[in-house]
């Protein structure tokens with residue numbers, strides 16, 4: 001029996017408990033939600049290095065957790081964000097399965113340009129997946145300009161062009177990398193989205209009933225599928241097993257009503 005979990009704040013909306021336990025309970029393992037405020041991050045990570053074999057990381061800790069880890073995978077280091085941590089003999093290694101999830105779900109689509117709404121850890125991972133698909137021009141909008149500038153310099157470090165913008169720019173792909181759409185107040189996101197033209201939408205926000213963007217986009221990569229894929233990839237890193245994505249999907253639907 002082993003302990004796994006999720007750290008982030010707030011986590012009341014999280015679906016990770018259901019999808020992870022759908023797989024892990026079969027092995028006698030447990031996946032537990034640890035709501036962790038920024039000021040509790042250090043002590044929670046130190047505790048999980050002793051008690052757990054691994055954990056996922058979400059908003060708002062994907063960038064700040066790097067300070068408390070012992071090692072990083074090459075991709076997590078290039079992205080500058082971690083969403084999965086493997087613990088072996090009290091040593092914590094950070095991985096980024098968000099980017100690999102998006103890369104897998106994009107399934108080789110041709111991408112040259114992207115408009116990214118948001119600039120946190122999820123935005124970094126998505127930008128890196130798009131960069132790996134050949135995207136060489138990024139437009140970034142974010143509520144806090146300083147964070148948009150930090151994403152811009154990250155992308156430029158990979159060798160692609162990036163610019164921070166206040167206005168929407170049409171592009172091959174539109175990325176929502178904020179929680180907007182998971183809550184009712186998503187007017188600013190929708191207003192921004194409707195002013196541009198995009199072939200594909202990648203929506204990190206998720207809602208079992210569908211987000212507003214899911215109803216507007218023709219070619220849509222859903223936050224639910226990204227969540228399932230990154231969770232499956234995380235368990236594969238932790239346990240070295242092949243995970244059935246269908247089993248995770250069914251667990252969500254069983255709990256829907």
Ligand SMILES: NC(=O)c1ccc[n+]([C@@H]2O[C@H](COP(=O)([O-])OP(=O)(O)OC[C@H]3O[C@@H](n4cnc5c(N)ncnc54)[C@H](OP(=O)(O)O)[C@@H]3O)[C@@H](O)[C@H]2O)c1
Pocket residue numbers: 058059060061062063098117118119120121122123142143144147177178179180182203204205206222223224226227228230
């Ligand atoms: N489906 C998935 O598997 C998946 C994977 C990754 C992320 N996500 C989701 O994507 C969202 C971002 O996650 P993250 O890990 O990137 O978090 P993060 O590193 O903390 O970044 C949060 C981003 O959202 C912006 N933001 C937060 N609240 C906002 C609001 N009320 N209005 C406008 N912008 C807001 C932040 O802007 P500031 O810089 O101005 O604070 C920042 O750009 C979360 O909702 C997370 O659950 C989902």
